[in-house]
Amino acid sequence: xxxxxxxxxxxxxxxxxxxxxxxxxxxxxxxxxxxxxxxxxxxxxxxxxxxxxxxxxxxxxxxxxxxxxxxxxxxxxxxxxxxxxxxxxxxxxxxxxxxxxxxxxxxxxxxxxxxxxxxxxxxxxxxxxxxxxxxxxxxxxxxxxxxxxxxxxxxxxxxxxxxxxxxxxxxxxxxxxxxxxxxxxxxxxxxxxxxxxxxxxxxxxxxxxxxxxxxxxxxxxxxxxxxxxxxxxxxxxxxxxxxxxxxxxxxxxxxxxxxxxxxxxxxxxxxxxxxxxxxxxxxxxxxxxxxxxxxxxxxxxxxxxxxxxxxxxxxxxxxxxxxxxxxxxxxxxxxxxxxxxxxxxxxxxxxxxxxxxxxxxxxxxxxxxxxxxxxxxxxxxxxxxxxxxxxxxxxxxxxxxxxxxxxxxxxxxxxxxxxxxxxxxxxxxxxxxxxxxxxxxxxxxxxxxxxxxxx
Amino acid sequence: xxxxxxxxxxxxxxxxxxxxxxxxxxxxxxxxxxxxxxxxxxxxxxx
Numbered sequence: 001x002x003x004x005x006x007x008x009x010x011x012x013x014x015x016x017x018x019x020x021x022x023x024x025x026x027x028x029x030x031x032x033x034x035x036x037x038x039x040x041x042x043x044x045x046x047x048x049x050x051x052x053x054x055x056x057x058x059x060x061x062x063x064x065x066x067x068x069x070x071x072x073x074x075x076x077x078x079x080x081x082x083x084x085x086x087x088x089x090x091x092x093x094x095x096x097x098x099x100x101x102x103x104x105x106x107x108x109x110x111x112x113x114x115x116x117x118x119x120x121x122x123x124x125x126x127x128x129x130x131x132x133x134x135x136x137x138x139x140x141x142x143x144x145x146x147x148x149x150x151x152x153x154x155x156x157x158x159x160x161x162x163x164x165x166x167x168x169x170x171x172x173x174x175x176x177x178x179x180x181x182x183x184x185x186x187x188x189x190x191x192x193x194x195x196x197x198x199x200x201x202x203x204x205x206x207x208x209x210x211x212x213x214x215x216x217x218x219x220x221x222x223x224x225x226x227x228x229x230x231x232x233x234x235x236x237x238x239x240x241x242x243x244x245x246x247x248x249x250x251x252x253x254x255x256x257x258x259x260x261x262x263x264x265x266x267x268x269x270x271x272x273x274x275x276x277x278x279x280x281x282x283x284x285x286x287x288x289x290x291x292x293x294x295x296x297x298x299x300x301x302x303x304x305x306x307x308x309x310x311x312x313x314x315x316x317x318x319x320x321x322x323x324x325x326x327x328x329x330x331x332x333x334x335x336x337x338x339x340x341x342x343x344x345x346x347x348x349x350x351x352x353x354x355x356x357x358x359x360x361x362x363x364x365x366x367x368x369x370x371x372x373x374x375x376x377x378x379x380x381x382x383x384x385x386x387x388x389x390x391x392x393x394x395x396x397x398x399x400x401x402x403x404x405x406x407x408x409x410x411x412x413x414x415x416x417x418x419x420x421x422x423x424x425x426x427x428x429x430x431x432x433x434x435x436x437x438x439x440x441x442x443x444x445x446x447x448x449x450x451x452x453x454x455x
Numbered sequence: 456x457x458x459x460x461x462x463x464x465x466x467x468x469x470x471x472x473x474x475x476x477x478x479x480x481x482x483x484x485x486x487x488x489x490x491x492x493x494x495x496x497x498x499x500x501x502x
Contacts, residue, residue, distance in 0.1 A: 018468060019468075020465040022461055023460040024458060024459050066458045256488075332494045333495065335466060337495065339500070340468060348482075353481040353484070411494040414491065442492075
């Protein structure tokens with residue numbers, strides 16, 4: 001499968017199955033567009049004919065020669081990757097990542113919250129250490145030979161359960177040598193409760209910290225409010241700035257915003273983040289169903305595409321300046337990224353990644369929490385629905401509807417089953433708007449690589 | 456080549472040979488928590 005696109009004057013040809021990406025001149029781009037595999041040594045007559053008004057026969061022959069050599073090398077119109085299926089976990093995959101919902105309570109009331117203001121509709125609760133301990137025991141037991149174990153402290157607001165966080169980290173660290181595991185702790189926080197003590201702790205113990213901020217004060221404060229309905233910008237920004245300033249540069253962090261229909265001009269939010277001194281940035285489209293002020297729809301797509309292009313310009317304009325920044329979804333490593341098997345498996349929800357609630361309930365991921373029909377088990381009852389987990393393990397690019405035909409599949413990994421459920425009421429039915437946004441982001445990421453290469 | 460410049464080689468299928476170790480980060484855990492991009496994860500296979 002070949003995908004061609006022209007982005008700000010650069011002609012790009014992506015060969016999906018091989019991962020090869022080419023920058024083409026105009027004639028080669030035009031010619032590639034009208035070719036269909038299999039290719040043969042001689043350029044087909046219909047191609048000469050189709051391009052005869054624009055190019056001479058000799059020029060077309062010359063361009064075809066280069067395309068044909070790519071074809072022969074397996075870098076153009078390459079065949080679909082067939083396997084090995086044996087390496088894609090279809091059943092009994094080890095669980096190696098936990099989203100630990102240490103707090104099903106939150107000190108904010110955000111307008112777009114998918115967690116139903118923090119408790120996921122399951123009642124406000126804080127995870128006690130006993131439950132967290134069982135979760136660590138569970139992941140050690142279920143991770144098999146996997147060495148790297150990821151624990152994300154999530155909520156609600158996880159700093160409302162800071163005591164549980166500290167005890168859990170200490171408990172898990174105790175197994176690292178004994179069980180030959182490496183625990184990577186991360187935390188996703190709204191920042192309201194950050195203080196000197198927990199900031200220092202997070203910077204010491206967490207390999208990544210995700211700080212939620214939506215950018216401009218008026219945008220952030222309209223949606224991200226305290227329980228009393230007040231804006232949070234002024235309270236959280238200095239705390240986040242302090243954390244980032246003190247953070248070791250070798251450790252990850254992200255300022256993560258959400259954009260809704262109200263701020264499809266989200267580059268202005270990125271610019272605000274830059275002016276506040278933040279450089280590792282992520283801005284996510286809200287995933288909500290229905291009408292109202294926040295859900296995105298097809299009507300916003302052209303404007304969002306434009307905004308992603310504006311973001312490319314902004315990113316390039318800041319390179320080699322003191323405002324140089326990273327944007328999470330544009331950080332695609334074309335050569336050294338994950339293997340094709342990882343790309344086929346995608347997020348791993350339900351089989352290598354699960355979420356645990358304060359009650360010890362296990363769900364396929366944080367976004368499934370509260371959907372009883374997807375509950376995988378409970379740590380206190382020692383239950384785990386292997387059949388349901390295997391259903392998730394069996395989901396990959398080949399089984400997901402629409403993915404086989406998508407040129408961006410190996411960059412995306414198959415999308416999000418939870419988003420599919422939220423918007424379409426079916427984990428298997430692709431959230432098309434999300435797919436379109438992902439494809440645009442991938443085009444942007446490839447364009448940025450091309451632009452840098454061309455100088 | 457005078458018409459084409461290679462931005463990235465055909466490395467994808469070859470990556471399967473030593474791939475599938477499962478040690479890399481869960482994509483959703485890194486920064487997004489709502490939408491997937493798998494290609495920006497780092498390979499952890501040191502073999």
